[in-house]
Amino acid sequence: MKLLITGATGKVGQHLLSSLLADPRHAETQVVALCHNRSVQQTDRLRVVRGSIADPSVVAAAMAGVTQVLHLAAVKESPDLAIDVSVKGMFVLLEAFRANPAAKRFVLLSGDCSVGHIFQAYPAPITESDPRRAYPGCYALTKVIEEVMLEQYGHQYGLDGCVLRAPWIMEKDDLRYAMSFGDDQFGGPAWSDLMPQETLAAARAGNHVPVMRDANGAPLRRNFVHVDDVVSALMTALDHPAAARQTFNIAMAEPLDYGQFAAIMGRRTGARPVDIPTSFHSNWLDCSKAGLLLGWRPTVDLETLIERAWRYERAAEDPRVVWYPG
Structure with missing residues (x-):
């Protein structure tokens, strides 16, 4: 497995890298970290590519030979960055991934902002089949767009994408x-x-x-979730057969x-x-689908x-x- 991680210097990314590189099951996994403003320390198993996620040449260099992508990078309420980073960046990543003959799975870490968090009313626990109803702001909007883009690349090109939808981590x-x-x-x-x-x-x-x-x-x-449980869900979704082209809520029980x-x-x-x-x-994020299909449960x-x-x-x-x- 050769893994490309965006957002490797963030809260989730740092925990994920340390867990992945220490896991005996991933002893042969090679990792590429696409970094922009901050960076991580390179090792014999971790290569760093510096540059913007919205730059096709940078992304192409990072994507070479990659089998799985973990897209963790995001910008919050930053209207001046939302389109270039979140929307264009997602598009550039997806285009490079589908052009890569080694590509297997693209995993997106999304959020419960795409279903409206505490701003939208739901009469029952929120499942993955409920419609997307974002709360106000550009961050929630871009997460909806990212989820839809990944879903459509599955329909258009057969790309194997998986969405993990987490609340406040x-x-x-x-x-x-x-x-x-x-x-x-x-x-x-x-x-x-x-x-x-x-x-x-x-x-x-x-x-x-x-x-x-x-x-x-x-x-x-x-809804809340601990970063340890997010990391375990991401590592499970990397290559689990049942995660193919699926969306999963990932939260505390x-x-x-x-x-x-x-x-x-x-x-x-x-x-x-x-x-x-x-x-x-x-509201209540229903995580039973992740338990049923992936065997994942929060700890x-x-x-x-x-x-x-x-x-x-x-x-x-x-x-x-x-x-x-x-």
């Missing part, structure tokens, strides 16, 4: 900072957009945890329930809940996610990195 202490009322809050939505200033100030002054409530007034249920989260934190730390009314909708549940996030201690050489606004 957690690592290290991400969850702790996602739930922080301080200026160090990670991701979104920002509490200042949802709470009166005096309520937010009071929450910051004590030991409190947020309980977002959905449009019906119930504690919001929102149950969404994070803000009410359950507050109860756990109350027992652990004595934190008191702060209700935050929102217009968001609770990190809510209790484990909390334990890891609150136990994690950062070293001086391990600064917090906000990979994207959230």
Whole structure:
């Protein structure tokens, strides 16, 4: 196997590279990392190609002899980059892949933004057959376009593509900072957009945890997934026969329930809940298809996610990195 990875320097890419190169099952796998602004260290099994994903000559050089592609690269809410990187870059990658006689499978890491995340209401758990209904913003739009492009290349050219659709990907202490009322809050939505200033100030002054409530007034249920489970799903999808031309939801077995989260934190730390009314909708990504066809199941549940996030201690050489606004 010869694997091309885009986004190798990102949150998922770094974990994937270390897992892949350490896995005895991939001892013979050669890896090409297509890097632009940041890079990784080359080894005897890892070659780096520098340049833009939207440059056909750069992509062609990276694609030579590649059997599988893992497309992890993305830009978030950056309208000035969305078309050139996400749309043109996807097209250039697909064109180079279908022209490559060694090509076997193209795996795209997508997101639940393509089905609207907490912005769109669903009457039942969200499956892979539900229509794409993106939430506002260019990032969600480009993920829909990428998914459709890969799907159409299957119809048009018989290309073997697989989509893994993940929600907010957690690592290290991400969850702790996602739930922080301080200026160090990670991701979104920002509490200042949802709470009166005096309520937010009071929450910051004590030991409190947020309980977002959905449009019906119930504690919001929102999907998360740990990066370890994303990596295991990606490595499974690389060559699993049942992944051919399929889309899979990849998430925790149950969404994070803000009410359950507050109860756990109350027992652990004595934190008191702060209700935050929102217009968001609770949703539930159904991952049973991945379990049935791939044998993939998440290993990190809510209790484990909390334990890891609150136990994690950062070293001086391990600064917090906000990979994207959230």
